[in-house]
Amino acid sequence: MDTLNMRTGGEGEPAVLFLHGLGATGAVWAHLTELVPRRVLVPDLPGHGPSAPLPHYSFETLTTAVARALPGSGPFLVAGHSLGGVLGLELASGKYDVEVAGVLALGVKVEWTQDDLGRAATFAARPPRVFETQADADQAYLKVSGLLGIAPADPAGLRETEGGWRLAMDPAAFGVGAPDMPALLAAARCPVVLAAGENDPMSRPEQLCALDPDAVTLTGLGHNAHVEEPAAVRALLGRFGV
Template identity: 65%
Template structure:
């Protein structure tokens, strides 16, 4: 598989891997990557932005692709949002040859209903929508990534196609399914903190506390807390010394 598109920043300090959520790209971490004192690594996950697609999407497949694209095997810290948090948990198992020293997983959806899974399956089966203009496609990108009103569209989030523009996102990525959170947490070989924005409708603090005593609430923030207030995440890497 092609190497994933990888954004990097910083030359000194601990390495921190940043994993975005479903529908977004590594650009959501631009605010955090402006902070000094770390070596930031932010790939576009497979099937997103400037990265190649996978023939089939699974949490393990995504983790393997990220591991293969890393310029170093660790130790490193991982901050993952939503889908990226689950991919971070898979990496934290050590199964993919990466040494993770600590994981901060934000906004992971841990409770899935049959209706949730049915909707995701239906979205995975839909052909990519063709928009009449780039601007329309960019609005579609922001909507599906939950970034309307809090971020600009990443140019890599859309692509020109026959008859107009489409999202770069491979719709089949929606078919990744629900994570086995208890199994992944049990397999993790490093400290894991589950976090959610206080106003995140997809990942409620009480749901995270039921899974792990190591949870955190990001006050005043929503599902995309890392975009709304990047500095709210800085206490996590500062508590680890690599």
């Protein structure tokens, strides 16, 4: 069975599964999980932090790895950020023998240009860059994960290697492509809440509202709203009875 590095804590069912975005680790949820009176499951996605890489990255292979790492078949509530939000919706399709009671998809990028996809493919094809100092690698980690200026680097997101430090993330993970959000939303077998920060440059609130008129705009927040203001995202979980 495939395993992922998994942070756990708390008590109470259904458990809440927190899925981070591309380039980050589960550490981004630390302050939010403290506010949740439930059992929490916080994996590092494949190819991130200490979790092993995959031979091929797609929304399906990533979701399969998450499903295999879960303790049981649920039900689970899922809170996913960016890439993690896509995986939460994929998990809610019923294709993975996991029962999902609800999905909060935060900051999902729903509109992709050919330039966007080209840049992602270029990043995916590059070998990991080696930095001379840990401080330089810290800065690179924060830029890749969108956390510069709002959170410290997670030491688990770095790896010491010959000649210095590199990001623990497998660059090939950038190659997942663009999600088919209308299809994912249509296939979800549970309630879904879409949300984005008012100032999120990647997930524009008006784009989410085009998919779902009830999508939530988080005033004054950016792409990593769960890090900037955990209580605001915690309140959205209240829609699922948490």
